[in-house]
Amino acid sequence: MPALVLAAIVLVPASAFSQVPQGSNTRVLGVAAPWEIGSLDPSKAGYVFSRLEVSETLVDVDAQGALAGGLARTWEVSKDQLTWRFKLRPNAKFHDGTPVTAEVALRSLERAKANPGVLGNTPIKRMTAQGDVVVIELSKAFASLPAFLAHTSTQVLALSSFNPDGSVKAVIGSGPYRITSLSPPQKLEVQYFEGYDGAAPAVRRISYLAAGRGETRGMLAESGQVDLVFTHDAAAIARLKQKPGVTFHTLPIPRTIYLKVNAGHPLLKDVNVRRAISLVIDRDGIAGAILREPKAAATQLFPAILAEWSVPALPPLKRDLSQARALLQAAGWQSGADNLLRKDGKPFNLTLRTFSDRPELPPMAAAIQAQLKEVGINLQVSVGNSSEIPAGHQDGTLELALLARNYSLVPDPLGTLLQDFAANGGDWGAMGWSSASVRSSLESLSTQVDPARRSALRGSLATVLQAELPVIPIAWYQHTATSSKRLGNVSIDPMERSYRISQMRWAQ
The missing domain is CATH 3.90.76.10 (Dipeptide-binding Protein; Domain 1)
Incomplete structure (x- = not known):
């Protein structure tokens, strides 16, 4: 988005959010988040409407x-x-x-x-x-x-x-809030639905703004123009914590930041090369310097918050440059006078795709780029739209991607894993890689009810993924949000299903 347009968003007058005195049913709660309203189709952007409690699931x-x-x-x-x-x-x-x-x-x-x-x-x-x-x-x-x-x-x-052809023409749900205005991809307004069969919320009107840049969201929170802001730039956290009119929220959630690897690519199909890349990455440094949370360094794919899936006995992912260089050399890669790796005269060049909707991803990509250069891998970073990652999976052009994957979009992580590690992989998961053992474990988990057997299957699956690295874990996600002191009873959903606005009240 051009800088002038961003400035216009940040400097929008407070009256644009229709704030009026406490107790009025016309008072508007402003929400800002990174996620654009790219579609009305639940299969593509249903999370926007669920989080705003417009639509419901069984x-x-x-x-x-x-x-x-x-x-x-x-x-x-x-x-x-x-x-x-x-x-x-x-x-x-x-x-x-x-x-x-x-x-x-x-x-x-x-x-x-x-x-x-x-x-x-x-x-x-x-x-x-x-x-x-x-x-x-x-x-x-x-x-x-x-x-x-x-x-x-x-x-x-x-x-x-629905239109006659089955396409979605309007989102007419059954939640406590109904849509009153929709201006894709950035703005959505809702208000309380008088026919709702549950308790009436204290907050009657909401204005949602999709602001892709972290700086924009931070300024909206600091200025007080928006009451709820989700997903802050780590660099702004210390400043936001000092603002007297802002309450800062952070909590670990079942989301992992990882490298999606095209394991079918000529440079990446050797598992030892994938292991070498993993060994080069300084997860502790990235977690401390970029995420400002040392505990976020991932030692395996599943974070401890997913207690049933995390395997404490699994040998942790770590940084070891000597071992990485040895694996690369065994795979036939030799360092030249320019310190870049070559094999059969061809350089080790890769492109990593990522996106800025999650503000921590571009600086993390830059850090990974610098770390891989230490062993002679030339990595180009391309920051674009998140849609370029599944598109690259589908057309086969993707080499590496840095993304954050939520394992609670289906409350049972099995729902996400069945998509990511199917026989042909998944848009956000495996690419050019499949495992009969993983597929068997997933299949058995879908029907198995015995706790001990389910635990063994989860452990087996995690062990294979740690050994084969079709995705390379980098960090466990720390969800961040800010709320205005004007709001009371604010809670953050670690499952990222709802903004829980119907439970909030006006405190001022």
């Missing part, structure tokens, strides 16, 4: 990360684990005034299953409506089905949301 997640009722008040499964019944809330209504019925919910679920997304990785055989119950029949047992139905791509919309 299953929700409570404050402790456990599955809870969403549009489905309760659910049950048959003894053979093949038939699930989700009973809907009796008085739920869509924002167009129509009732939420099982028949209408099926339209969204069938669409979610047909489109790219998590439901495509489930053994759903048939879905039907029986009164106020959504019935899902499986071809084989799948214990994680309720968790998959909490993913934002499965959100339920009114029939009036």
